[in-house]
Amino acid sequence: MAEALVLHPDRLLPPDPGVRAVTRRLYDAVRALPVLSPHGHVDPRVLLDDAPFPDPTALLITPDHYLTRLLHASGVPLADLGVGRAGLTEAESRAAWRLLCEHWPAFRGTASRSWLEAELSEVFDVRLRPSARTADAVYDTIAARLAEDAYRPRALFERFGIEVLATTDDPCDDLAPHAALAADPTFPGRVLPTFRPDRYLEAGSPDWPALVARLGEVSGCDTGSYRGWVAAMEQRRAHFRAHGATSADHSHADVGTEPLEPGVVERSYARALAGTASAAECTALRRHMLLEMARMSVEDGLVMTLHPGVRRNHHRPTLHASGPDTGHDIPLRGDFTDPLRPLLERYGTHPGLHLVLFTLDESVFSREIAPLAGFYPSVFVGAPWWFLDAPAAVRRFRGAVTETAGFRRTSGFVDDTRAFCSIPARHDMSRRLDAGYLAGLVAEHVLDEDEAVETLVDLVAVRPREVFRL
C-alpha cells in the first residue's frame, strides 16, 4: 500500500464536502481545455528535432533546479545529479535517480512533489511511490516509456493539448528553430519566441561590452553609442515580432524606471563601454534603458513582462562550479509604486502597452500590484511566479489581489517552466486551485455558480490570450 502511487481525482480540491462538490463542477468545465503557455523556458529545438528524450535523470532531475536545490540542501552534491557536468553515464543517471527517490520524503508538502507526482503518474504511468526500494523500477518504467514513439516531444505536445508555447530567447538569437517549426506543415502547434534582453541592460556586468558588441554585429547597428543601442534593440524586436513573438521579458534586481537626460545617457553609455562607469551610473543607465524598452513596447506592441527582485547566483562558489540557474537565486524585498511611476505616468494609460507585473515578494500583491492593476488599463497582475504550482501560495495570491483588482486584471496561468513534461501537471494544478478559490466564493454566496464557471473559463482560455496578445 505505502508503495503505491495513486493520484486522487480530488487532489488539491478544498476538503469541505460542500465546497468540494462545487469545485468539481467548476473544474470539470475547464480540465480539458487546451493549454496556453505564454511564458516559459522550453528549448524550441526539442520540438524541432523531435528526438527521443534522454534518460529519466537528464530529463527530469538535472535541469530542474527546484528539485536539485532541495536535494542539495539535503546534502546531495549537485555534481552527483549531473548539474554543471557534460553528461552522466547510465550508472550515474541511475544513481542520481536513486538519490531523488531516497530523498523523496524531503519533498513532502512542496510544490515540486505535487506536480512531479502528477507527471510521473499521468505522463509516464508510474504506479510506485518513489523510495530507495522502488528507485530502479521507477527509473526503468520511465526509461521504457521514453523509448516509445508516443513519448517523443511532438507526440507529447499533441497529447498535452498545447495550443501555444512561448519560449525565452536572447535578442541575438536568429530564431531559426522557430522559423523552421512555423514552416513545418507536419507540426501544427504554435511555438513563439520571447524577447529577453536583460543582459544587454546590465552595463555593470563584466561581459556587457562584449554583449553589446555582438548585438551590434547581429543587428547591423553601431552599438558604440546609446543611440545605436536603441536602434539595435528596435531591430531585434522587429526580428522577434516577425517570428511571432508577442512579449518581451525583463528581470532585474528592481523595477526602477527613471529617465536620464540624453547627454547623460550617452556619456554613461560610453563610460560603461570603457569600463569606467560606477555601479550607481550603471544602475541609472539600466533604469533609463528599461523605460526605453517600455517606449518600444508601446510602439511595437510586445507585451512587457517584469520579473524583478532576485539576487541571482547567491552562492558564487556554486556559480563557478556548476553555472547559473542552479537553485540559489534568492528573492529580495520589492517595491513597485514609486519605481514604476515614471513608466506609468508616461505610458500607463496608453492602449499600446500591456505590462504584466510578477513578484516573489508576496507583500506587494495587495499593497502595490493589485492597486496598480486596479487603475491602469495597461497593468496586469502576473501569476505568482515561483509559487505558480504551490497551492497555499496560489490561494494567498488570489486572496491578496482579487478583492482589489478582481479576476480580469490578472494574467492567467503562466507555467514558466523548462520541464516540458511537467506542463500538463502544472496547468492542471492551476485549474484545480482556481476552481477551489472560486468555489469558496460560491459557497460564501459572493458569486453565483454561473459567474464562477464563466470566470474560470475566462482565466484558462481568455486571459492569457488577451493579456499576452496571443
Added chain:
Amino acid sequence: MAEALVLHPDRLLPPDPGVRAVTRRLYDAVRALPVLSPHGHVDPRVLLDDAPFPDPTALLITPDHYLTRLLHASGVPLADLGVGRAGLTEAESRAAWRLLCEHWPAFRGTASRSWLEAELSEVFDVRLRPSARTADAVYDTIAARLAEDAYRPRALFERFGIEVLATTDDPCDDLAPHAALAADPTFPGRVLPTFRPDRYLEAGSPDWPALVARLGEVSGCDTGSYRGWVAAMEQRRAHFRAHGATSADHSHADVGTEPLEPGVVERSYARALAGTASAAECTALRRHMLLEMARMSVEDGLVMTLHPGVRRNHHRPTLHASGPDTGHDIPLRGDFTDPLRPLLERYGTHPGLHLVLFTLDESVFSREIAPLAGFYPSVFVGAPWWFLDAPAAVRRFRGAVTETAGFRRTSGFVDDTRAFCSIPARHDMSRRLDAGYLAGLVAEHVLDEDEAVETLVDLVAVRPREVFRL
C-alpha cells in the same frame, strides 16, 4: 435565473456547516445594533439640506473611486463616468450606468461588488443582476426610489440606524452645517466633524504658503511664525471640539515623528514660507509638526488617527485632467516601530492619548502595529483601511493582530466612506466577517460561545465608542 439578484441570508459566512451555525447565532446578536461611524467622508450638507439624491450615476458611480478606477482599468475613460466634470446629462448618466452594468463581471470577487450588490438589493430593492441587458431597468428602479421621500437623506439616516456619523473636515471649515444639524430639533442624529489638517503640515507643497495664510485669517493668529501656526492649530482644534469633534486624522507618506530644536523649527518654517526650504527640510518640519499634533491630542483629547503610506495621485496626467481622489492613490511600504518611537516615548503611556494606527501595508499588522497596541495603552489597531469591506483581507487582519493584541486593542469598524447609501451594507459585512472569525475560534474551542457573543457585541457597540471617545 442568471438575471436575478438575490442576496443569500448566509452571505460571507464560513461554508463549514458547523462553523456557519455558530456564526449565524453570533451575527444575530449584533445585526440590528445601531451604526457607529466614527470616521468617514459623507458631506454634512447632504443631511442638512435633506434634498433628494440626484440620479443613480451621480449618487453611486461618479464619486466612488473604487468603482471608477476598476472601470478605468477596464478601458472606460473617467470622463464618461462623470469624473472631473461638472455634471452629466440624463442621457450621459444612463450611458455611464450602462458602462458599469456592462463591466459588472470585472467586479467579480471584489469588495466593491459585495457591498454594492447588498446596497442595490437592500436599500434600493433592485432584483436584477446588473448587465448590459438589465442596465436601464436597474437605472429606472433606482431613479424611481430616489424620487420618493423615503429615500431622502434624513429618512435613510434613520432607516440605516445610524447613531453617530463623523465627517472629515478642513481646519478652516466654519462647521456651520454641523452647528445647524445639532441645533435642528427635527434631526436627532449626531453628525460630528473630524479635524483633518494634512495639507497644513506639508510645507513642501506649492499651495502651503497660501494655506497657512488662510489658516491665519480664520484663526486670528499670525501664522507668519511656527509659534503662530501652533496657536492657530490649537484655536481650530478648540473650534472643532466645540462642534463635537472627537478625533483628528492625519495622512502623510510616512508616520515619522522627530522633534526639532525650537530655533531649527522657526528657521525651517520661515524658509518654507519663503519657498526656499529643501524637500528634506520640509519633511523634517512635517515630522516635527506631527509630534506637535500628538502633544495637542494629549492636551485636548482629540483622538489621533494615522492613515499613512500612500502615494497620492500616482498618475499626474489624470490628476490634472480629473482632479484628486480619482482612483490612483497607490500604497507604499510602511514602517511604524522606529518612526513612531519619539511620539510614543513622550506620550505613549499618557492617559490623554488615543492613537489609532491604520495601514495599507498588511505586513506591519503582525510585525509592528499589534505589538505596539499590545503594550501602549494609547495605541489601538485600526480596522483594515481600504480592505474594510474585503472579506479575505478582514480575515487576514484578524488573523494577524488577534493573537498578539486580542480584540479589545482594536478600533472596531470604520466605514471610511463617502458613499452614504453604502453605510449599512459595509457595517453589515463587518459584522458578518467578525462573527465568522469568532465562530472559527469557537469551533476550535479557543473561545466559549458566550465569550464570542460578548466580544462581538463589544466590537460593534463598545470599541468605536470608547476608542473614538464618542
Added chain:
Amino acid sequence: MAEALVLHPDRLLPPDPGVRAVTRRLYDAVRALPVLSPHGHVDPRVLLDDAPFPDPTALLITPDHYLTRLLHASGVPLADLGVGRAGLTEAESRAAWRLLCEHWPAFRGTASRSWLEAELSEVFDVRLRPSARTADAVYDTIAARLAEDAYRPRALFERFGIEVLATTDDPCDDLAPHAALAADPTFPGRVLPTFRPDRYLEAGSPDWPALVARLGEVSGCDTGSYRGWVAAMEQRRAHFRAHGATSADHSHADVGTEPLEPGVVERSYARALAGTASAAECTALRRHMLLEMARMSVEDGLVMTLHPGVRRNHHRPTLHASGPDTGHDIPLRGDFTDPLRPLLERYGTHPGLHLVLFTLDESVFSREIAPLAGFYPSVFVGAPWWFLDAPAAVRRFRGAVTETAGFRRTSGFVDDTRAFCSIPARHDMSRRLDAGYLAGLVAEHVLDEDEAVETLVDLVAVRPREVFRL
C-alpha cells in the same frame, strides 16, 4: 456554566469533521512523546535548588512579559504586577492576580490565553474560568498546589516528560548550576547551556568596554585587542561546549555579516574601547564579529541561531522604571538575502555549520528564509518566534515555507520560554497545530496519511535533535 474552565480534547484542531478526524489520528501519534526544548530561558538554578515555586503571581504573571504587556496596554501599571520590583507582599500578589482575572477578556483570542488556560487546567487542575469573581479561588487552588511536593521543579520536569532543556547564558557565566545538575545522580534530565554573546558584539553600547574587560578576566585572554576578543570568545565557547552546550544564539537589530580588513577591525575595536567609535563603525564591527562567530561555529560545531530584527526596550521610560524584557521589544522589518550573503558564501555549504534563522517579520518566510533553507544545507527555517504558540501564525508559517522548503528544512518546535510551567502546554499546542496542518494536506490528497504521521513524528522527535545536535 460560564464560570467553568473546561479544556476541549479537540481544541485547536481544524473544525471540518473530516479533517479533524485525520488530525486526531496524527496527534495521537505524538501527543505523549518526550519534550525536546533546544532553546529557552528557564533558569537552571530552579532545577538545581528544586525549591517550591513562589506564589501564583510571582510564578505566572510577573516574569511573563506577554501577560504583563497586554495588562499594561489595558491600563494596569506594571508595578502593580510586580514588574521591576523586589517582590510583592501576599496581599499585593493576590491583588495582581485579581487584575489578571478581571482583565481575562482582554486575552480572548491571544496565544497567551490558549496556553495559560491549558496550563491552569492541566498543570494546576484549575476548574474555574478566571474572572473578578473567581480570582481568589483560582489563586488559592494554585497556591495550594505549589505547596505540594509534586509541584516542585524536578517533579514537574519529570511529569512534563522533558528529555532535554536548553537554557540561555552569558558567555562569562561559570555554568556551575549546569555542572551541578549534570553531576547529580538523582536528576536524570539533560539541562544544557546556550552561548548568548549579544552584548559583547554591540560595541556601541555604553556598557561594552566594561563587558569586554570582564570577558578578559573570565577567559584569561587580554581583550584589549580584537585578536584577544576572538581568543576570549573561543575560550568561552570551549567552556560552554565542555558543559554540554550545542548552540550559540545571536540577536541583533539586523543579520548583517560583512568582513572587515584585519587592520580596520583592530582600529575600530580600539576606538570602540576608547569610546570614540562612530555608530556606523560599531555596526560594521558587529557585522564583522557576527561573521567571526559563524567561523567559530563551523569549527566548534555550536549550532548558530539568529533572532534578529527587534527594537529592544522601545519605551525607554519603562526601561528605566522597570528594566528590560518588560513587553516593549517591538519588531522591525527584516532582510536576510543580502545581509547573510557573505556568511553563506563562506560557510553556507560547510558541513560544520547549522544556521537556524528566526524572524518576527512574516514576510521574509516565503521570500527569503525558505529559499535559503531550500538550497543551503546549513540553513534551517526556525519555528515562528513570538508566534510559536499562536495558531493562526503557525498555520501561516507552515503555509509560507513548506511549499518551498518542505518540513525537513525546518527546526522543529522551540518553546523559547522562561515560564517553566507553560512548557507542556506550548509543546502540546505545537503538536496539535502541526497535526492539523498535515491533516489538511492529507484531506487535499497532497500527502498520504502514513507520510503525514511519519512527518509529524519527525518534526516532534527528530528535527530538534538533528538541527540542534542534541
